[in-house]
Amino acid sequence: MFRVRIAFSKQDPVRWLSHLDTQKAFERAMRRAAIPLAFSEGFNPHPKIAFASALAVGIVSFGEYVDIDLAESVDPEAVKERLQKAMPEGFGIHGVKAVPPGTQALMAAVNRAQYRLRAPLQEPFDEAAISEALTRSLAETSWLVEREGKKGVSTREIRPGLFQLSGSRTDDAVLLEMLVQTGSEGNVRPEEVLEAVCRYGRLLVDRERVRILRLGLFVAQGERLLTPMDVL
């Protein structure tokens, strides 16, 4: 068994693909690229494709990662080149590395996500008003947000999961950039951060027309932020 880790981006129009659709897109592209997939045993064999973290439908990302098991060893550079040609428009393959045996699973390793979010302002806030809103909301030590889950609505505390937050203004929108917790320790969603900033900082935005960009996924080791490629 030979595992490769692939760093990729997901932009228009494939930002609308669900997690499952993305998985299928990789599986099919690998077959088109004639890169031999390894399959699970059993009556309905399926390829072993594991993403670092689910990406919500509609979000553009510049830093996604996936581990794929191959049936034989293939030069990672060749995988990169052939896969890029075979992927649907909107996917960019940025790097491929062999994953040594014993490496921590991708999903378990990734624990930070960086986002940029753009929300149209509903009142003419200027740059100063925005930074004031941020200061005011960050002064709160508890951010409670409601999240709809399978078992109904639950209230969650997200403030400890926020590690960095900055804001600015472009055109008539507020731009937020944030580093938040993700993975097995818990997920903080960018729209929840926006919700908290609006509530505690008293900012008025059009929540219907928010654009979100995932800048990257990281492995935090102490103070250092590494990419899933760096840890290999």
Add this chain to the structure above:
Amino acid sequence: MSRKNEISKILEDELLQKVTKPTRYTGGEHNQVKKDGSQVDVTMAFAFPDVYEVGMSHLGLRILYHLINEQPRMAMERVFAPWPDMEKAMRSRGVPLFSLESRRPLTEFDVLGFTLQYEMSYSNILNMLDLAGIPLFAEERGDGDPLIMAGGPCAVNPEPVAPFLDLILLGEGEETLPRVLQTIADFKSETAFPAGGADCGGEQVETGAASPQTGKAHRGDRSRRETLLLRLAAIPGVYVPAFYRPEYEENGRFLGTKPMRPGVPEKVKKQIVTDLDKAYFPTTSLVPFMDVIHDRVMLEVLRGCSRACRFCQAGSIYRPVRERSPETLKRQAEELVKATGYDEIALTSLSTADYTCVEPLIKELIATHAGQKVGLSLPSLRVDAFSVDLAKEVQKVRKTGLTFAPEAGTQRLRDVINKGVTESDLMETVESAFSSGWTGLKLYFMIGLPTETEEDLEGIARLAEQVVYKGTAILREKGIKKSVRVTVSTSSFVPKAQTPFQWEPQAAMADLEAKQAFLKQRLRDRRISYNWHDAQISFLEAVFAKGDRRLAQVLHRAWQKGCVFDGWSEFFRYDTWMEAFRECGVDPAEYAYRAIGYDDPLPWDHLDFGVSRQYLIREHKNALAASLTRDCRVDSCAGCGVCPTLGVSIDLRGGDHVPSPDRL
């Protein structure tokens, strides 16, 4: 900002995040073809009047999409019916219906081509035209509007939708469509038609003359449109409804349809591919992102079926049987897997087990593709042990379900419909299936068939029980504890044009419901599950399948009252439809329940599908006498008329495999 950029912006910023399954509307699938509109002479949007995942499962779309786009000066894009959530969002933002590839409004295309797959999608055609901002009735459209075209199986009797269409292609589109588009391209270069065509939108004249017949205003001049349609009507297989007029007696009795223009043929004859092996078949295929119904390589092994089941419209209209050679199919399979990355190849046709080279083909395909974990599937199986063997062979890579269609519960009724299956065939099949490792299967039947009695219904229940007993016994013997699962599905018989049962009335809705209730009551064994089709939908299907142009007004009214997606039970509104009939003064029962005499003129008489009236009459009489007609592939020609009329013949590619076992 151009109209298409504007649409794109609203989509990306607002609409897509609001709707379920946004990839229904994004396009961008692998192998999508995107052409620069200014570099082509003619543009067509293939319009499927149902939601994306249904439309993308349609083989015809996949063939024509690549056929047309391989022509350097032609472009075809796609559009599907937006799901009601998207429709609402589009209407509230004033976004017109647009194509997936270039996100251009449909009004900027030369041609909009609808496929008529089933009657219950007709209201979606109207809704799509309306969403596109195109006048619904052909006579209201002017030189600035796209030509609205249609084709597909329901073109056998397109009369209920004829008033909405400018032209209809009869038969297999790969023959006629390129000719039609070339004619339009030539005409455009001579006359700058249509005024609103590719890349010069927005110049339509909004006020127009009133049509003399209806007083409805159409947009601007339509003289060039008429000239073009006359030219198109000269192409074999092209039917321009406006050039024909149905005639009625004072009391409303239909008298026939007559050509209105000199030079248009008395009867329009359908066109078909004579050599399927040489016919165009794409070596690439769109790969949808979301799950669609048939999400696999579709390999068409043969076209047509001459088993002559008397209710079957496909069996009538796709004659004669024409096969592809195994060499061609193997090459196509390889190219398609490479181009798509799919993990499954479906061998499609009306009856794939009948393909004369099916066994060697399956063996070789498995040998070639199993290494990549690419499996095979057989969507249509005969009721015989041979089919089970094939299915067994096929499931070496991936497990598939088994479905058989005995269609009727007694031998007598199976003889009436000419379904060449005996009870021992079925039992043998079932034995073979359970012995081979299946623990469940599906059985399809039809209720409301001509001459059906309670005994026939009882026969369905009895057959299902016998299958359960047999299966249970075999599983016990093999020491398998799992309980057998048998699913019985019934659809209601719908008499269809160009079949031997076209003269038959449909069973009354109350009777059909009573039959369903009887079976529900009878099939109580926990190992059997029973499902059935909505009888109200079947009734409307029958009305439209045998309807005439008077139904267009009813369809229009029903759509105005909000009917769309009628084929989806969650949207189907029977009461609204009945109101529409009442308001238009049309009695639906007259269409569904009237027995038609052999000499009565039929609304589809002016359309020649090759199967002769004499043959259909003979077959109807044979049905009533429960007398069988044999398959012309294994026996002598049954004289249906298709081969001499269309100048074709049966084309089989295999040697030793006889398509039918002993019976038939």
